[in-house]
Amino acid sequence: MINKLKFFLSVIFLTFLFHFLVFILLDKNSSNLNYFFSKIVTQKYMTFEPYIVRGRVVEIFFFDCKDDCLPFQKIKKNEKYIFFKKISDYKFIEKKSIIYPLSFDSAFKELSFYTKLPIYFSYVGLGQIYYADWSFIQKAFDRYKNSFLLDQCFGVLKNKNYIPKNKQINPYKEILIEHGFYHKEDFNCENLSLDALLKILKTQNVGYLIEHSTYGQINAIKKELCVGELCLYSF
Amino acid sequence: MLRNGIVYTYANDALWIDFFLRADSFALENDILALSSNLQKSIWLSFTSFISSYLGPLLTFYIYYIFHTYFYFFIVFKIYENLSKTNSLIKYFFIGIIFSNLNFISGSLVHLDGFGMNYRYTSSLLLLLAIYVLICQKKAYLSQFFYFFSAIIHLPTSIAFLPINFAIILKKTLRQISIPLLFFIALINLLIFLFYYLKSNIDFVNFSYDLYADLLQIRLPYLFFKNWKFTEQIIFILIYINILIIFFKIRSKNLLPLSILIFFHIFYLFFVSYFNNFPGFAVFKYGFDLKYAVIFIIIELVDKFDEKFIDKSKNFLISIGAISVFIFGNNLILFFIAFMLILLDKKKLLIKKIF
Numbered sequence: 046m047i048n049k050l051k052f053f054l055s056v057i058f059l060t061f062l063f064h065f066l067v068f069i070l071l072d073k074n075s076s077n078l079n080y081f082f083s084k085i086v087t088q089k090y091m092t093f094e095p096y097i098v099r100g101r102v103v104e105i106f107f108f109d110c111k112d113d114c115l116p117f118q119k120i121k122k123n124e125k126y127i128f129f130k131k132i133s134d135y136k137f138i139e140k141k142s143i144i145y146p147l148s149f150d151s152a153f154k155e156l157s158f159y160t161k162l163p164i165y166f167s168y169v170g171l172g173q174i175y176y177a178d179w180s181f182i183q184k185a186f187d188r189y190k191n192s193f194l195l196d197q198c199f200g201v202l203k204n205k206n207y208i209p210k211n212k213q214i215n216p217y218k219e220i221l222i223e224h225g226f227y228h229k230e231d232f233n234c235e236n237l238s239l240d241a242l243l244k245i246l247k248t249q250n251v252g253y254l255i256e257h258s259t260y261g262q263i264n265a266i267k268k269e270l271c272v273g274e275l276c277l278y279s280f
Numbered sequence: 281m282l283r284n285g286i287v288y289t290y291a292n293d294a295l296w297i298d299f300f301l302r303a304d305s306f307a308l309e310n311d312i313l314a315l316s317s318n319l320q321k322s323i324w325l326s327f328t329s330f331i332s333s334y335l336g337p338l339l340t341f342y343i344y345y346i347f348h349t350y351f352y353f354f355i356v357f358k359i360y361e362n363l364s365k366t367n368s369l370i371k372y373f374f375i376g377i378i379f380s381n382l383n384f385i386s387g388s389l390v391h392l393d394g395f396g397m398n399y400r401y402t403s404s405l406l407l408l409l410a411i412y413v414l415i416c417q418k419k420a421y422l423s424q425f426f427y428f429f430s431a432i433i434h435l436p437t438s439i440a441f442l443p444i445n446f447a448i449i450l451k452k453t454l455r456q457i458s459i460p461l462l463f464f465i466a467l468i469n470l471l472i473f474l475f476y477y478l479k480s481n482i483d484f485v486n487f488s489y490d491l492y493a494d495l496l497q498i499r500l501p502y503l504f505f506k507n508w509k510f511t512e513q514i515i516f517i518l519i520y521i522n523i524l525i526i527f528f529k530i531r532s533k534n535l536l537p538l539s540i541l542i543f544f545h546i547f548y549l550f551f552v553s554y555f556n557n558f559p560g561f562a563v564f565k566y567g568f569d570l571k572y573a574v575i576f577i578i579i580e581l582v583d584k585f586d587e588k589f590i591d592k593s594k595n596f597l598i599s600i601g602a603i604s605v606f607i608f609g610n611n612l613i614l615f616f617i618a619f620m621l622i623l624l625d626k627k628k629l630l631i632k633k634i635f
Contacts, residue, residue, distance in 0.1 A: 052590055056599040063600060064608050071511050086381075086609035142310045163311030168499075170312025188312060216498045224491045250310050 125152065128272040133159035135270060135277070141252025146196040147189075147214050148203045153255065165251050166192040168213060186226055188249075193218060194242055198234035201257035202275075240265055243280055254278040296399045299325065299337070324399050324433045344397045348405060352394025353379065355408045359575065362416035363630045364583045374582045374602040378614070381605050385574050386516050386567025387508025392574060393437075403434035404571070407441050411572055414448060415634045420461055424468045431472045436564050438472075440571040443544035444634075447537035451635050493557045503556050503565060511612050518615040519570050520545070522577045525623050526631055534635045545569055580630050581618040594621055 065081065074080040137143075137160055144165040145153045157164050164170065166188040193214065196203060221227050230236065243265050254266065258274045266280040332340040356379050361367055384391045393404045410426035413419045427445065431438035449465060501507045508516075523545065527538050548569040555564070585598045598621070601614035622629070 048590065052596075052599075056596060056603055059596065060600050060604045060607060060613075063613050064604060064610070067511070067610075067612060071514075084608055084610070086607070140310060157311075164313075165310070166312050171499075185312060213498055217495075220491070220494045220498065224494070 124273040124275055128275045128277075129155065129159050131270060131272055132156075132277055135160075137162055138252055140250070142250055143253040143255070144192060144195065144246065144251050145255040146200045146202045147192040148196055148200070156255075160253075162253065165246070165249070171217075186221060189217065189221075190227060190231060191242065191246060191249075193232065194234070194237060195246075195254075197232075198237055199239045199242070199260075201260045202255075247280065252279055254280065296325065299328065299332075322399075324402065328399070341397050344402075345395075348397070348401045349395035351405050352401070352408070355405065355412050356394075356575070359408075359412050359416060360579050360582075362412075363576075363579055363633055365630070366583075366587075368587050370587060371582050371585055374585065374598065375578070377606040378578055378582070378602050381609050384512070384515075385519060385570055385611065386565065387505070387512035388502050388565035388567060390565050390567035390571070392571060400434045400437055403430045403437040406430035406433070407438055407571075408575075410441055411444065411575075414445065420449060421464060424465055428468050428472060432475055435472070435476065436568045437571070439548065439564065439568045440573075443541045443548075443569060444572050446544065447541040448634065450540055451534065451537040496557065505553070505566060511610070515611050515615055516567065518612075518619055519567075519574060519577065520549075522615060522619055522622060523570075523573055525619065526577075526580075526629060529622070530629055530632050534632070537635055545573075576631050576634075577615070577618050577622070580622060581614070583630055584621055584625055584627070594625070597621065 064084070068081045068084070069075050072080075141162065142165040143156065143160055143162045145156065147166070150168050154167065154169065166185075171185055171189060196214075218232055222229055222232070253269075255275065255277055258268075258271050258276045260266075260276065260278065266278045269277045269279050271277075328340060328344075331343075335343070353376065356375065357372065360372070360375050364371065379392065380395075393401045394408065395401070406426045407430040410423040410430060413426060414423035423445070427438060427441045430441070445465070449461065496503060505513065505516075523542070527542055531538055548564075549566070552564055552566050556566075581598060581601060585595055586592050589595075597617045601617040604613040605611060
């Protein structure tokens, strides 16, 4: 028994030693010791999501659960969580699309699970261009452009640093300009007003927008509900 | 023809995940996804939609998750049970902890998938079943059926079956020429080809390949070998080195089937490296062909554990390989140890049994 214990402890020690050597020799971040310990993934075996969250049936769907779903850990009811919960009870007008800041695409990917509304634009949708015909590609790029303008020219949320930002947003624009789909002026904020952009979106049946609470001091949009600094607008 | 048909007619990963996340709304009019017409083309997505309409997306999600997880381990253990010389609890434990980790076997995020909710996992499980039936039960015809269903759910995953399939079938055919079997295999592959070709209606005329390539560089930079981390590149090369060592150790009696196997792997490597700038082919990532090979390398390694003399140095190495996958989720140490032990160990290799 003692031999087996010795064997087991030696294995654990040598495992750490070998990985530490690999880390020192091959990893770019080898000066940061915390980075080495962050590579330990064993805690993920303890997560229960998506079956059950801490012994209860799932009431909110987190696709990417990570450490929040460890057993005996309380659900972190952050602003986004409460916002999703609140809008799931809101009565939306059916078939109106919803638009949110392009920079936060990954943060809002679960949104439609609660709203049951069509998404105006998402990078997931843009991935479909490899599978679709020409008319779809044109429409998808147009939607990208409008989402980009709404976010970059008039967005407030992008200046608030509480959810991760999407890094694809600008390189995508550059490629579309480079390949002649749009001109640089098409992405110029100076030639555009929020009213004009909202009119374009309205014609495409977009009815809702998620933005910061200080957003849009104009009559064209109406604040429906807010959770902290995150608000749902209709227009 | 390949561009137009063979790779475009199934739902992509993002779409599948989106199906569960966005429930009933993802195909609504005005939705970005609904603009694309390929939603209706995926047989597996249509089937899942049908189930989901009765059970709801969350319950369907859980059913897939549990079903995949159970059968993934079941088939892996059955393959191990059939190939290994001595089965013991500790060996099953090592097999379990290695396979319970989502091991990336290439920097392009190809891994031994089986437990989870992705549609690719169903395809992967059917492929595992095909390999089990072919190798352990020696039922060549039945395995082609599983391969066929795997291919129509996710074609790139099913690629992993081709090298081992042709190597074994060739060996069988050499022993006793089986024209009906060869005809049957040709028919199955032709059906897969026709299935994808006839469902295709993609218009590539107006769309520049340069644009595709640029978009791929942004959206999927991990497809390209040069963008991988250094450790990922080493792991990928180590798997090929392990296959080559196995080839040279058992080549004397099985030269022809083994050469076919190596040829398929090298062909696939060049195919990906040449074509992965084209979006139509980008679904064929580096490492799809290695999935089954990784299973055999791991089984080969774990089988070398000697329970009678626990203090042996090779036992230390095997345990370190398994535990390092469990703790760090990294295969580098595992495949390096496999490389050393397979090279130096004088025992007969298990892989001989499959030919």
